[in-house]
Amino acid sequence: MKVTLADTVKIPERITFRRVRDEMALLNLDTGVYFGLDEVGTRMWELLAEHGRLDLVAQRMEAEYDVPADQLREDLLRLVEELRAKGLAEIA
Amino acid sequence: MIRHQVIGLLYTRTCPLACGHCISESSPQARGRMRPEQVRRYLPAIRQFSERVCFTGGEPLLFPSEILQLTAEAREIGLEVSVVTGAGWVKNEAMARERVGELAAAGISRVVISWDPYHEEFGPRAHALALAQAACDAGIAVDLRTVVPANRSLEDYQAPFRKLPIHFETSVPVRLGSARSLPEADFRWWDGPPVGTCNVVLRPVIEPDGSVYACCGPGNFSRRSSPLALGNAEERPLEEILQRAACDPILEAISLIGPHGLYRLLQEEGNDGSRIEPRRRYSGVCELCLDINDSPAAVAALRTRLEASDAQILLAAARMWAEEKQVSPVPERTRASRHGEVHGNEGHAR
Numbered sequence: 001m002k003v004t005l006a007d008t009v010k011i012p013e014r015i016t017f018r019r020v021r022d023e024m025a026l027l028n029l030d031t032g033v034y035f036g037l038d039e040v041g042t043r044m045w046e047l048l049a050e051h052g053r054l055d056l057v058a059q060r061m062e063a064e065y066d067v068p069a070d071q072l073r074e075d076l077l078r079l080v081e082e083l084r085a086k087g088l089a090e091i092a
Numbered sequence: 093m094i095r096h097q098v099i100g101l102l103y104t105r106t107c108p109l110a111c112g113h114c115i116s117e118s119s120p121q122a123r124g125r126m127r128p129e130q131v132r133r134y135l136p137a138i139r140q141f142s143e144r145v146c147f148t149g150g151e152p153l154l155f156p157s158e159i160l161q162l163t164a165e166a167r168e169i170g171l172e173v174s175v176v177t178g179a180g181w182v183k184n185e186a187m188a189r190e191r192v193g194e195l196a197a198a199g200i201s202r203v204v205i206s207w208d209p210y211h212e213e214f215g216p217r218a219h220a221l222a223l224a225q226a227a228c229d230a231g232i233a234v235d236l237r238t239v240v241p242a243n244r245s246l247e248d249y250q251a252p253f254r255k256l257p258i259h260f261e262t263s264v265p266v267r268l269g270s271a272r273s274l275p276e277a278d279f280r281w282w283d284g285p286p287v288g289t290c291n292v293v294l295r296p297v298i299e300p301d302g303s304v305y306a307c308c309g310p311g312n313f314s315r316r317s318s319p320l321a322l323g324n325a326e327e328r329p330l331e332e333i334l335q336r337a338a339c340d341p342i343l344e345a346i347s348l349i350g351p352h353g354l355y356r357l358l359q360e361e362g363n364d365g366s367r368i369e370p371r372r373r374y375s376g377v378c379e380l381c382l383d384i385n386d387s388p389a390a391v392a393a394l395r396t397r398l399e400a401s402d403a404q405i406l407l408a409a410a411r412m413w414a415e416e417k418q419v420s421p422v423p424e425r426t427r428a429s430r431h432g433e434v435h436g437n438e439g440h441a442r
Contacts, residue, residue: 018408023401027413029412029416
C-alpha cells in the first residue's frame with residue numbers, strides 16, 4: 001500500500017539512531033545493519049520520531065526549508081517508502 | 093573518546109616461567125623492573141583516565157611487598173586494582189592462601205590467573221588451582237586467562253576450574269614475542285585479513301622503561317611512528333600521553349570496527365601508497381593491526397578517511413551496537429549519502 005500524508009509513521013523498537021554532525025546513523029539492533037541519512041533526511045527523521053504524523057512532518061519541513069511544497073512532500077513520501085522497505089519505519 | 097578499561101603496569105619482565113607463547117618475552121633471565129616511585133608518579137595520571145589499574149608482567153608477585161604497598165596507595169586514590177599472575181611463585185596451598193590474604197587486605201579486587209598448556213610446562217596445575225580457590229575464598233574476583241593452541245582442547249585446561257565461581261577468558265596464541273618460535277600448528281590461520289574487533293586497545297600498558305603502548309600485544313612491536321606506540325612517561329607527562337591516546341580516532345576505530353574495518357576503509361581509497369598489501373595468511377588480528385599502524389602512509393590516510401561522513405556514520409553505528417550489545421561491533425560499510433535518501437549496506441556485527 002502506497003504511503004500518503006494521511007499516514008502515521010512509527011519507529012520500531014529494534015531501531016536506534018544517533019545524530020552525527022548534520023547526519024543521522026540508524027542501526028537495526030536485530031541485524032546489525034546500519035544506514036545513514038543526509039542532512040535533509042536527518043531532519044525528516046527527527047520530525048518523524050517526534051510527530052509520527054506525516055502531514056505534521058510535511059508542515060514543519062515546509063516551514064523550515066525554502067523548497068516548493070510539492071517537492072518536499074514527494075521527498076518525504078519517498079524517504080518513508082525507503083525507510084519502510086528497509087524495516088526502519090512502520091506505518092502505524 | 094576512549095575511556096580506558098584498565099591501565100596496565102608491566103611491573104617486571106622477570107618471571108619464574110618461560111612460556112613459549114609469552115608476548116612480553118618474560119623469563120627468569122628477562123630483566124627490566126619498574127621502580128615503586130615510578131608507579132607513585134603514574135598513579136594520579138592513571139586515575140584521570142581509568143577506574144582500574146593492573147599490575148602485570150612478567151610475574152609482579154615476585155615482588156609482593158612492593159605490590160601490596162602500591163595496591164594500598166592505588167586504592168587510596170580510588171583505583172580498583174588487579175594483578176596478573178602465572179602462579180609460578182606458588183609453592184604450596186598454604187603459601188597461596190597467605191599471599192592471597194595479604195592481597196585481599198591491601199585491597200586487590202581481581203586476580204587474573206594465566207593458565208594453559210604453555211604455563212603447565214613449568215608448574216603443576218595444583219598450584220594454579222590452589223591460588224584460584226584461595227582467591228575465591230578471600231572474596232577476590234578471579235579471571236582464568238587461557239591461551240590454547242589451535243590443535244589442543246580448551247576444555248582440558250578449563251574443566252578443573254569449573255567448580256569455582258570464576259570468569260574464563262580464552263584466546264589463541266598471538267605470533268609475536270616468544271610465540272614467534274612456536275610450531276605453526278599452534279596458531280589458527282586466516283587466509284586473508286582476519287575480521288574481528290579488539291578491546292585490548294582500550295587497555296594501555298606502561299613498561300618498566302616508561303614506554304606506553306596502546307595495548308599489551310602488538311604495541312610493543314610497533315614502530316615509533318605507530319599510533320599504538322603512545323610515548324614514554326619518563327620523557328613526557330603520562331597525562332599528556334594518555335590524553336592523546338584517549339582522543340585518537342584510530343585507536344577508537346580499532347576497538348569499534350577492528351583492524352579489518354580500518355583495512356577496508358584503506359582499500360576503498362585510491363591506490364596512493366596507503367593501501368596495505370595483504371599477507372598470504374594471518375595468525376590473528378594483531379598482525380593486520382601492526383601492518384596498518386606501522387605504515388605512516390596508511391595512518392595518514394586513515395586519519396583523513398575517519399573524518400569523512402560515511403566513516404563517522406559507520407563508527408556511530410558501531411558505538412550504538414557496542415553499547416546495546418555490550419560487545420564489539422563490525423558493521424560492514426556505508427556509502428556516501430544523497431539528498432533525503434536512506435543509504436547504507438548490510439553488515440552483521442560478527
